[in-house]
Amino acid sequence: MxxxxxxxxxxxxxxxxxxxxxxxxxxLTNPETVVDLGCGAGNLSPLILQRxxxxxLTGVDSSPAMLAKARTDYPQASFVEADIATWRxxxxxxxxxxxxxxxxLDGHETLIPGLxxxxxxxxxxxxxxxxxFGAPSHTCITDTIEQGPWRAKLxxxxxxxxxxxxxxxxxxxQGRAASLEIWETEYLQVLSGDHPVAEYxxxxxxxxxxxxxxxxxxRDAFEADYRRRVGxxxxxxxxxxxxxxxxxxxxxxxxxx
Ligand SMILES: C[S@@+](CC[C@H](N)C(=O)[O-])C[C@H]1O[C@@H](n2cnc3c(N)ncnc32)[C@H](O)[C@@H]1O
Numbered sequence: 001m002x003x004x005x006x007x008x009x010x011x012x013x014x015x016x017x018x019x020x021x022x023x024x025x026x027x028l029t030n031p032e033t034v035v036d037l038g039c040g041a042g043n044l045s046p047l048i049l050q051r052x053x054x055x056x057l058t059g060v061d062s063s064p065a066m067l068a069k070a071r072t073d074y075p076q077a078s079f080v081e082a083d084i085a086t087w088r089x090x091x092x093x094x095x096x097x098x099x100x101x102x103x104x105l106d107g108h109e110t111l112i113p114g115l116x117x118x119x120x121x122x123x124x125x126x127x128x129x130x131x132x133f134g135a136p137s138h139t140c141i142t143d144t145i146e147q148g149p150w151r152a153k154l155x156x157x158x159x160x161x162x163x164x165x166x167x168x169x170x171x172x173x174q175g176r177a178a179s180l181e182i183w184e185t186e187y188l189q190v191l192s193g194d195h196p197v198a199e200y201x202x203x204x205x206x207x208x209x210x211x212x213x214x215x216x217x218x219r220d221a222f223e224a225d226y227r228r229r230v231g232x233x234x235x236x237x238x239x240x241x242x243x244x245x246x247x248x249x250x251x252x253x254x255x256x257x
Contacts, residue, residue: 001207001208001211002063002065002207002211003040003063003065003066003207004065004203004207005040005041005065005066005069007199007202007203007207009041009043009203010199010200010203011189011191011199011200011203012043014187014189014191014200014246015100016043016044016047017187018099018100018128018185018187018248018250019044019047019099019100019128020047021128021185021250022097022099022126022127022128022250022252023044023047023048023051023097023126025126025181025250025252026095026097026124026126026252027124028052028094028095028123028124030052030054031052031055031093031094031095031123032054032055032056032094033055033056033058033089033091033093033094033095034048034052034055034056034057034058034093034094034095034097035057035058035059035060035089035093035095035096035097035118036048036057036058036059036060036077036097036098036099037060037084037087037096037097037098037101037102037115038060038061038084038098038099038100038101038102038104039059039060039061039066039067039070039079040061040063040066040070040100040101041066041069041070041073042059042066042067042069042070042071042073042074042077042079043073044097044099045057045059045070045073045074045076045077046074048077048097049076049077055094055095056078057076057077057078058077058078058079058080058089059074059077059078059079059080060079060080060082060084060087061079061080061081061082061101062081062082062083062084064081067079067081084098084101084102084104084105084111085105085107085111088118089118092117092118092119092120092121092123093118093119093120093123094119094120094123094124095119095123095124095125095126096115096116096118096119096123096124096125096126097126098115098126098127098128099128100128100129100130100204101129102127102129103129103130103162103163104162106159106162108163108164108168108169108172109172112125112127112169112172112173112251113172113173113176115127116173116176116177116253116255119255120255121255121256121257122178122254122255122256122257123254123255124252124253124254124255125251125252125253125254125255126250126251126252127249127250127251127252128248128249128250128251129163129248129249130163130246130247130248130249131163131184131247131248131249132246132247132248133160133161133162133163135245135246135247136229136230136233136234137197137200137201137230137233137234137244137246138201138205140226140229140230140233141201141205141206141209141226142158142160143229144222144225144226144229145158145209147225148221148222148225150213150218150222153212153213154209154212154213157208157209157212163249166182166183166184166249169182169249169251170182173251173253176253176255176256177253177254177255177256178254178255178256178257179252179253179254180251180252180253180254181250181251181252181253182249182250182251182252183249183250184247184248184249184250185247185248185250186245186246186247186248187245187246187247187248188243188244188245189243189244189245189246190241190242190243190244191241191242191243191244192240192241192242195227195230195231196234196242196244197230197231197233197234197242197244198223198226198227198230198231200244201230202223206226209222210222210223
């Protein structure tokens with residue numbers, strides 16, 4: 001799908017918080033090489049370089065629009081256009097860090113152990129993925145697709161559970177990692193404005209479906225239907241703000257030395 005950095009970064013603060021939490025758990029003091037896989041617009045680059053100023057940071061992403069913004073804003077890092085499914089580093093790296101990207105790819109049972117192979121002995125793989133696909137923000141997308149005239153066009157592209165239960169990842173990695181920590185956090189995001197949950201998903205999961213509809217009446221009708229459903233699921237608080245609980249899964253694995 002095509003990414004719109006402006007729409008994505010409307011909720012930069014909410015999206016940054018889990019990235020910071022993951023970074024804070026990585027126990028490296030002086031890594032030489034760090035890769036930010038699915039780096040998007042590069043907005044994690046300053047945080048990574050602030051933590052490890054001497055690290056060589058490479059961002060990898062498949063979106064030219066996101067990479068163009070990253071290259072302009074963060075010239076101190078290098079950025080590579082590649083598909084995570086096939087990308088491999090020239091040399092194993094000290095840290096492979098990936099925030100909010102791997103849920104876009106299938107085949108985690110081969111992808112994620114393969115990524116651990118890209119890390120140096122003793123190095124770390126750090127992953128954060130949203131696991132909110134059973135929440136109304138996402139089930140309302142499924143309902144809108146299934147109950148509208150666009151069903152045949154959109155349903156084949158529905159991925160109902162892109163991220164598995166935490167135990168699935170533990171079983172996948174525990175025999176290959178010297179240290180393995182997996183946890184979930186549900187963030188209570190407090191959003192402002194009208195239709196904030198719809199605006200939030202429009203920057204990510206919803207956009208892939210909007211993009212597949214004709215611009216004009218078809219896309220407008222789909223978006224209006226989704227907004228109605230999601231608005232009812234997340235009513236405003238008395239002060240006009242909206243509570244949007246959002247669950248995320250974290251994996252921190254160390255390659256054996
Ligand atoms: C939700 S954004 C996250 C960006 C950044 N990591 C952050 O936390 O702000 C997901 C990013 O993953 C990238 N992405 C998705 N599938 C990809 C793939 N197969 N290969 C490379 N990048 C991919 C998208 O282009 C997008 O920039």
